[in-house]
Amino acid sequence: MRLVILGAGESGIGTAILGKKKGYDVFVSDFGKIKGNYKEVLIINEIAWEEEKHTKDLILNADVVMKSPGIPDKSPIVKKLLAKGIPVLSEIEFAAPFTDATIIGITGSNGKTTTTMLTYHLLKSAGLNVGLGGNIGKSFAWQVADNKYDSYVLELSSFQLDGILKFKPHIAIITNISPDHLDRYDYKYENYIASKFRITMNQTEEDYLIYDANDEAITEWFKTHTTKAKLIPFSLTKTFSEGAYIKNNKMEISINQEEFTMDTEHIALEGKHNMKNAMAATSVAKLMQIRKSTIRESLSNFQGVEHRLEKVLKIQNVQYINDSKATNVNASFFALDSMNTPTVWIVGGVDKGNDYNELMSLVREKVKAIICLGVDNKKIIDAFGNVVDMMVEVDNMNDAVRMAQRLTEKGDTVLLSPACASFDLFENYEDRGNQFKQAVKNL
Structure with a gap:
């Protein structure tokens, strides 16, 4: 099986390592220059590569292609691959079948990094053997190749979700949706919204979708679409028998007949939007059966994300x-x-x-x-x-x-x-x- 990788950034190199380990004939092609440290990894692992060009004869003979999220579908080489019927996947789609870890996938226009980092902090503080990847930190594929994590918390961009076919997280979060990256979606907001909701398209009745019940785009989508996943909404203004909400300066969460409450003043993150991120992350912690005392402690000592307020x-x-x-x-x-x-x-x-x-x-x-x-x-x-x-x-x-x-x-x-x-x-x-x-x- 020939695996061709377009783009030799973090996700590309990680996929190359995993592909090589799983017996693929791997070739990496980058239209720009490959960073020195990544080039060394390719050479040490005896993986074939090229830079500053895409040689058609070496790419169009692929059985499967993984493309970096930064390369648009409109790029000439991707168009040629799709015209030949060669599957073009994202790193997430390629790597997921090689792990049986529980996957928590988090997407959204804003708040996804904070929610991802906070969710990871909650699970790690509870002693879970958990990896952090996706759009953040070390490549998911690379971790699947080198580590044996029981769970992964993955931050997923719309570009990564565009390249999935069968991928499904056990727990999905959509923090919110607002117009972004419209240049990649023919300036059509509905295309971008559809892209975000791909996170739940393969979920079953056994899985969960956590979402902002106040978000206009999400609410509109639910009027004409459904998902099989069990829904867990969160809100700053509404209350639920199953879900998360803020009432009288308390965060209240009710999931699977279990209650959790915490005074918002003890949550380290500040601002309304961060209360939403905290509700989403805490909902995951509840689903993962983490003790209430651990959740409270983690929410009160979380440091926040660099470059975000x-x-x-x-x-x-x-x-x-x-x-x-x-x-x-x-x-x-x-x-x-x-x-x-x-x-x-x-x-x-x-x-x-x-x-x-x-x-x-x-x-x-x-x-x-x-x-x-x-x-x-x-x-x-x-x-x-x-x-x-x-x-x-x-x-x-x-x-x-x-x-x-x-x-x-x-x-x-x-x-x-x-x-x-x-x-x-x-x-x-x-x-x-x-x-x-x-x-x-x-x-």
């Missing part, structure tokens, strides 16, 4: 917050919503078809100045130019942070929450967040 420093009584992971409007909505002081907002980058209107009331209420940090800031200026007193354009992080310091008074907050991708000025959102943190430390 991360408090950096307080300088002259001004709080600097790094929310570089907010790469879409909905994520910035949650960030602005959680601000309790006058805010200088650093925003901008590569726009993925953003509609800034939904932020208008929050900007009016909370934002005193906007610093545009992007190559093209026209949409942001058009949207908010008349709404805030001060609007400044900069093209590097040091200028953004110095300007923010000038515009603040005691008691204010400086929030980096870009609502955009980072590729115009930075390598990725981590690089953007790290540059922000360094610039703040240099003040």
